[in-house]
Amino acid sequence: MTHLSDTLLLHVEGLGKHYNGNRAIENINLRLPKGIVHALIGENGAGKSTLIKLLTGLVRPSAGTIVWKEKEVIFKSPQSAIQEGIVAVHQELTLVDTLTVCENIWLGREPRTRLGTIDFAAMERESKRLMQELDIHIPTGEKVKHLSIADKQLVELIKAIAHDPQLLILDEATSTLGEKEVDKIYQVVLKFKQQGKSVLFVSHRMKEIFQFCDTCSIFKDGMHVTDGLIGDLTSSRIIEYMTGRDISQTYPPKLKDMDPVNKERFNTGPILEVKGLFTRSGLQNVNLSLYPGEIVGIGGLQGHGQSELIQALFGLEQITEGSIAVNGRSVKLNKPLSAIREGIQLVPQDRKTEGLFVELDVAENLIPCSLDRISKGPVLNRRAKTQAVKAMIEKLSIKVASETQVVKLLSGGNQQKIALGKWLLKDAKVLMLIEPTRGIDIKTKMEISALLRKLASEGYGVIVSTNEMNELIGLSDRVLIMFEKQTVNELKDGDITEQNILNAAFGKRGMAYEQR
Structure with a gap:
């Protein structure tokens, strides 16, 4: 792979992770110089998330090495990765709704006064400084539960930046954002590059990959397929590497x-x-x-x-x-x-908190809106329930082990199908x-x-x-x-x-x- 800098921040070689003998990723190699924005590209299940978990201390590798700033490391926890300067912003929000923006940014590492009490003034002052530096305008005293999903994602970014990382991992962090907010993140990324810091960028939006990134690695089925300069690739070529299909096949006939x-x-x-x-x-x-x-x-x-x-x-x-x-x-x-x-039925943007009961199983998520169809008075007709659920799983090609599988364990695509399927059972x-x-x-x-x-x-x-x-x-x-x-x-x-x-x-x- 061609480098834009000779100084390596991160070097991954032969990295692998297996769960009960099943391969998640295998023989992954990555060389990340300082001052580079590098895209990790691949379908869900291709290995991107597993690599990020290894780099952020959520899991330990089964094989291979991670060299961080010229020192071989194994991160034992997310906190150890953060202390070394690796911080991730994920698609899934981690904020506490009942706390303010400022309290969320400093949660768990609040500055202290000489008396040992929380220094709220310092928290507020530093939060506003970060907001101003990033050109983000969200009231620091606002409860997070009152913010839009896009603003919550920006708060997650500020929280990560507050750690002053050397490597920022943006894992689908732009997926909820509009063009204006995406541009703010782009400006943050440019500042990172200018400071000699690096970014690992994960997105399914091709436009953002070409806008943000200098280089990329493409994954398929847990294996490294290719890497190179973004400028040497096209959207069509990337999709062919990922799927074996041409981009024109993405959308069906109108x-x-x-x-x-x-x-x-x-x-x-x-x-x-x-x-x-x-x-x-x-x-x-x-x-x-x-x-x-x-x-x-x-x-x-x-x-x-x-x-x-x-x-x-x-x-x-x-x-x-x-x-x-x-x-x-x-x-x-x-x-x-x-x-x-x-x-008239709605599948909301945040399917996990507004569209599904993720702790319940597939059947319990599909039937709550159509109980009148599968009940005789107050008594649930279990046979009718089973038939309705199985028919919907088949109709929507929902990939599940059984109707009793817990929804939170399913992929995002299958969760979306379930959020849609519950309304189809309601005669939408x-x-x-x-x-x-x-x-x-x-x-x-x-x-x-x-x-x-x-x-x-x-x-x-x-x-x-x-x-x-x-x-x-x-x-x-x-x-x-x-x-x-x-x-x-x-x-x-x-x-x-x-x-x-x-x-x-x-x-x-x-x-x-x-x-x-």
């Missing part, structure tokens, strides 16, 4: 590409129609229509009303003006139960998903995308809100763009391009909306 006989089935009125919607949270004159068989994407810059629109359609926002109709019939969606009864008409492939590898993205298209082809209407440009373009039959909490443009067919989406996202209205 509604417009269906044969005429199948398309004719969906020549009906809208399944969902929103006109002139205003909400207490600030949505203004939002208009949307959704037809059976299609996938409508909701796009725009972070914070311009996409989440509020989805929440309003699920009865989580107070609607002050406008109308909503389901199959031509006017409805009031003043609470989630109202939306559910109308067949409209399926709404926020960031449906967040933190999911390319192969599983293909599966989720194909599944959503299959469900649309069965007559469901699907709404997808995503910050990922490729997903918005590749999955949507139509794209609705929001700016300043208004719908400003609607794109379809060949007009769904990155340039048109960005123009609308920055406030350039489409002709159809100018005339309203």
Whole structure:
């Protein structure tokens, strides 16, 4: 591999990890110079997470060596890795919701006064300094439970930076962020490079890999496939290394590409129609229509009303003006139960805390919304339950050992399928998903995308809100763009391009909306 610096910060050679004789990774080699941003690329299960666990002291290697700053080491715990200057920011949040931003940043290592008490003034002062240095604006006294997921992820980053690491590991840390927040992290990464520090970067977003990284290692099935300079690779080539497939196969054919006989089935009125919607949270004159068989994407810059629109359609926002109709019939969606009864269902962004009971098993997660269908009065029909659960596992190709497997042990893709499946058992008409492939590898993205298209082809209407440009373009039959909490443009067919989406996202209205 070609280096941009001759001074090695980290050298991994022949690294392997086995669990009960089963290979997680084997013979991994990595040379990381100072001042480099290096991407770890591969599908879920390819070995990236295992390598990160070895580098951060969560597990110990079965074979091979780790040389850190010219000294062979074995990190016995995450704390020992942190003390040596290796800190990771993961996709999964570790913050305590009931504490403030400042308290979370210094949790477990609070500065002390001469009397031995916690020096809250020093905590506050240092937190604000870090915020200013990183150009992040989050109130340090705010309880974390009141923050958005994106802001929580930024607090995780600040918490890591407060350790002054020599190697920062960003493990899907940008997966919940919009373009503005991603750019903040990019600026932090640039400062790291300038200071001679290094970053290991994990992301399933190709755009970020090419924006952030100098070099990369590509993994497949626990093995090192290749490495090199990012500038020598293309997205298509990387995906071929990862999966053996061409990038054009990532998304399934759209509604417009269906044969005429199948398309004719969906020549009906809208399944969902929103006109002139205003909400207490600030949505203004939002208009949307959704037809059976299609996938409508909701796009725009972070914070311009996409989440509020989805929440309003699920009865989580107070609607002050406008109308909503389901199959031509006017409805009031003043609470989630109202939306559910109308067949409007939501798969939230944070599936683990808002969409699933991760400590329970697969069956217990699939059936809670459809107990009326599998019960006789107050008595659960166990046979009907088993049949319904097995049918849904088969329908969605959920990879589980059995219906009694605990959900937290499943991959992100299978968890997402379960979060979706519970609504399909409830006779959904409209399926709404926020960031449906967040933190999911390319192969599983293909599966989720194909599944959503299959469900649309069965007559469901699907709404997808995503910050990922490729997903918005590749999955949507139509794209609705929001700016300043208004719908400003609607794109379809060949007009769904990155340039048109960005123009609308920055406030350039489409002709159809100018005339309203």
